[in-house]
Amino acid sequence: MKVFFKTYGCQMNIHDSEIMKGLLKEAGHEIVDKIEDSDLVVVNTCAVRRKSENKVYSLIGRLKKGGHKVGVTGCVAQGMSEKLSNYGVEFILGTRAIGSIVSAVEGLKKIDLEDRISEIDSQTPVLRNQKKHAWVNIIAGCDKFCTYCIVPYTRGRELSRPLSDVINEVIMLAKNGYKQVTFLGQNVDSYGKDLKDGTSLAKLLELSQAIDGIERFWFLTSYPSDISSDLIKVVGKYPKISKNFHIPAQSGSNRILKKMNRRYTREEYLEIVEKIKKEVENSSIGGDIIVGFPDENDDDFEETLDLVKRVRYIRLNVAPYSPRPGTVAAKYYEDNVPFNVKKTRMSRLNEIQHSIEKELNEALINKEVEIMIENTARKVSYGRTIDNRMVAVDEIIPEGEMIRVRIEDFKFGTLYASSRRVSIFA
Incomplete structure (x- = not known):
């Protein structure tokens, strides 16, 4: 068929x-x-x-x-x-x-x-979309039960794959010519907690980076309070591991975070971000924000704006709250923030975020960065820096090549480099 x-x-x-x-x-x-x-x-x-x-x-x-x-x-x-x-x-x-x-x-x-x-393991056949970059699921499900989120009901409780099975898959990917691996999980840094045998995301990354052939390791998505000191140390120590942490905040207001059943305060979130920036050289932070959660008032939103300004996200996903059937928020909270208010708040938040991205990107003009090519389209090659910035180069370059380029411009979140400034190395 x-x-x-x-x-x-x-x-x-x-x-x-x-x-x-x-x-x-x-x-x-x-x-x-x-x-x-x-x-x-x-x-x-x-x-x-x-x-x-x-x-x-x-x-x-x-x-x-x-x-x-x-x-x-x-x-x-x-x-x-x-x-x-x-x-x-x-x-x-x-x-x-x-x-x-x-x-x-x-x-x-x-x-x-x-x-x-649990039947899905390293021996399961996979028809991958990319030839040099592979997704690897390491933990399924979510145990957090945020009041707005349907994922625990549709994806089930957390279940980690055995460490040895994940390592076997990475070894096979290296033998098959893959250059990048992204470890996936709804809460990726919860990996191993249910196994109770010492397995952790930090341990997986440390073992994986020693495997010859794979040049870059990524991981997402992180839950703030599950990010361990060991994980931060491992990310900072090894050059093959991405320096980008995608850490959804969802709100900058402690009142709203409590209604969301997010298990941290804004102060704790900012402390985690500060620790990463201090201990991981050239690190970057990505995140998610929900606008217009039930009872979110102007003061709550101003606290979210302030958090975004403090974190200075390299990339931020902003979405309006929408009730999901079966969740606590849908059952017990009235969706009482008008859509036009949600839309206005999204616009303000995106405006501030775009300004931050502009400043972060301007700081890279005329500087050299190292990227790994991921795909090509219309005579342009695209690759990412180790801190997850997308760079476009006006030359067709094979997927998986590691190159150094000089940044000349940026537009809509993408950095641009001329092929005249490209040097390819082994």
Whole structure:
């Protein structure tokens, strides 16, 4: 069967699709790049925001109207299977049942929401989107239960992969010519806590960086209070490990953080950021903010603005609050911040963030940076610095090459370097 994948959401979803593609290919099915060439469309879904969920229903409706066979996987499949059944889809596969994709495609399973995520390991076939950069899931699920978040209900409780199995996968990736690895988890720095055998993200990174062939290691996403001193020390010590920490704050107000059930205060968050900046040379911070959480007033928002100014994020994702079915916030809190207020606050926050990014990028003009090429498009190559800044170079350079360039300009969050300033080295 010819199968097309449409994937929404985070890097975890992207990698889940890679795993399902690998399993299908091994079973003799063909993965195609165009919907019109397919016998079946698999929609891998995201439910973290209402807008993401609505996109899924809209796409499924259009596909079914066009006569396409549709299978649904991911967070919407896990949390809204009854609603999806009304759309007449071929199958519904939960987030922890992706190993059943072959049975589902071959018509042996209609609905599978069982937890068999532990069956996915280093021996599971994966059809990766990139040739030199690999995603590696190291921990599934989330135990934090933030009041606004649907992830613990759709992804389940935290479950870490054995350290030896992750290391085996990294070794295989190195043998297959991969140059970069990103370790993934809803709370990536919770890795190993459930194993109770001394496994940790810090230990995994330290062991992995010693493996020949892989030149860069990334990790995301971090939960503030789970970032350990050992992790910060390891990141600062080894040059192969990314100096970027993506640490969602969600709010700068202690009152709102408490209503969100975030397990830290603004003071503790800022202390963690300061520790990273002090101990990790050339480090950078990325983050997420939710605007318009129930009862957020002007003073709460001003505290968030102040936090953003203090942290000076290299990149910040800003989104309006939207109630998610089944969460504490949806059940007990009124969504009482008008949308026009949310929109205004988002605009103010983005304006400040853009100003900060402009200052951070201006500081790099005429300076040399080292980047690893990740992809090319229209005679331009794109690579990232070790602190997660995207750089465009006006020359086609092979993926995986490490190069040094001089920054000449920046625009919309991307730095630009001329090929005349490029030096390639082994």
